[in-house]
Amino acid sequence: MSLLADQADMASIRQDAFNIFQAGIAAADPYQAVKRHLVPELFGSCSKVHLIAFGKAACAMAQAASEIIPAGMLADRGIAVTNYENVTGIDNVDVIGASHPLPDAAGLNAAKIIAERVRNAQQNELVLVLVSGGGSALIPYPADQITLQEKIATTDLLLASGATINQVNCVRKHLSRLKGGGLARMAAPARLHALILSDVLGDDLSSIASGPTVADSTTYADAIDILKAKGVWDQVPINVRQHLEQGMLGNIEETPKPGDDVFKNTGHTLIGSNAISVNAMLQAAKNLGYETKLYSDHLCGEARTVGPTLVAQCIEGRLQKAGALGEITLQNKPMALLAGGETTVTLKGNGRGGRNQEMALAFAIAAEQQGLTGNWAFLSGGTDGRDGPTDAAGGIVDRNTIQRMVQAGANPTELLENNDSYTALKTSDDLVNTGTTGTNVADLQILLIQPAP
Structure with missing residues (x-):
């Protein structure tokens, strides 16, 4: 094969991977999801509707809802809180920009506005809550005696420790007035219904945006155990430790649990998820002529080990699926191995990057070391268009x-060890840049393999 033909084939397979990724993002379009699920029957005999939206998809969701809520029923103006990059103007809705992944003062002020609005809702009124990923950071409302900076410090320690999203959310719930069912408690006795775009694998409603409208089964003791298990308990601000200890002793009210009366008038509808996006990618890959296989619908673990594990299984010619889904046998035809999930990164260096970029870099290094043959491309990206504290959605690597990287003077292994995947992938022109997408249903992975001739 000539060099030009080889380059054309590589460009083609990389474009296929990007198109499949875009199909997954499109399936999580928040505007269309609200349009499909916000039915007139939901408003019933309510005299007023209080529209509250928060998360990375808040603007698109609020726009759709404002077009559906019957004329004259909207109480005051709606409120939508989203990350700064996703702020857009909406008629009859006050849009507030705030920081993500670490909260800021703008998010705190927005949370206070939401709390006041919800507390004022009356028994015959509906609080319509539109929830999407990122809500935990975007509406911080620390419990008494805890400052925003102390909560930020705690969140920062957890994120750097490699804690899972469920572990982070457990701690957040017990440092917050809104999370872990706190918003539902404030809304009672008004009716409350939430439309939820899930960024959590398995779609546990109590974990999405730290579950502000649903019951919480975790406890103060659980939060303390997580901080100790991750080795950060002694680094957490003293006020946070004291608050959690007082909660464990029963001196501070627990989050509302399943069966609590505050949930008698609440309801929820799941309108989008990672699983829906993975299914859309499977169809897109099939339409492009690939033999499609689901590698994992719950991809998790350390990003820098998940990539090499996938390479090793490709080399062996058999791919063990997650759970009890059986095995995949690589065939002598173009194949698409697809996954959805959310890995973690334990910070060891001071470089830049995110879990998707780290996984892509680790995959490329392992593929080079282990001799993965054929024409292949691997893409890992966040559906929100932002991977970690960078402007990239993730990375796409090839053989x-x-x-x-080496020709440009970079050392891929050293950069990986320094958690500097962004620099590595930028050097090789392998960053995935989509811009902010206005949605968030966790991460998506695409591995395309064309067998060697």
Whole structure:
């Protein structure tokens, strides 16, 4: 094969991977999801509707809802809180920009406005809550005696420790007035219904945006155990430790649990998820002529080990699926191995990057070291368009990635060890840049393999 033909094939397979990724993002379009699920029957005999939206998809969701809520029923103006990059103007809705992944003062002020609005809702009124990923950071409302900076410090420690999203949310719930069912408690006795776009694998409603409208089964003791298990308990601000200890002793009210009366008038509708996006990718890959296989619908673990594990299984020619889904046998035809999930990164260095970029870099290094043959491309990206504290959604690597890095004077292994995947992938022109997407249903992975001739 000529060099030009080889380059054309590589460009083609990389474009296929990106198109499949975009199909997954499109399936999580929040505007269309609200349009499909917000039915007139939901408003019933309510005299007023209080529209509250928060998360990375808040603007698109609020726009759709404002077009559906019957004329004259909207109480005051709606409120939508989203990350700064996703702020857009909406008629009859006050849009507030706030920081993500670490909260800021703008988010705190927005949370206070939401709390006041919800507390004022009356028994014959509906509080319509539109929830999407990122809500935990965007509406911080620390419990008494805890400052926003102390909560930020605690969240920062957890994120750097490699804690899972469920572990982070457990702690957040017990440091917050809104999370862990707190918003539902404030809304009672008004009716409350939430439309939820899930960024959590398995779609546990109590974990999405830290579950502000649903019951919480975790406890103060659980939060303390997580901080100790991750080795950060002694680094957490003293006020946070004291608050959690007082809660464990029963001196501070627990989050509302399943069966609590505050949930008698609440309801929820799941309108989008990672699983829906993975299914859309499977169909898109099939339409492009690939033999499609689901590698995992719950991809998790350390990003830098998940990538090499996938490479090793490709080399062996058999891919063990997650759970009890059986095995995949690689065939002598173009194949698409697809996954959805959310891995973690334990910070060891001071570089830049995110879990998707780290996984892509680790995959490329392992593929080079282990000799993965054929024409292949691997893409890992966040559906929100932002991977970690960077402007990239993730990374896309191929069999020439490491060569490009080395020729540019970069050391891929050293950069990985320093958690500097962003620099590595930028050097080889392998960053995935989509811009902010206005949605968030966790991460998506695409591995395309064309067998060697």
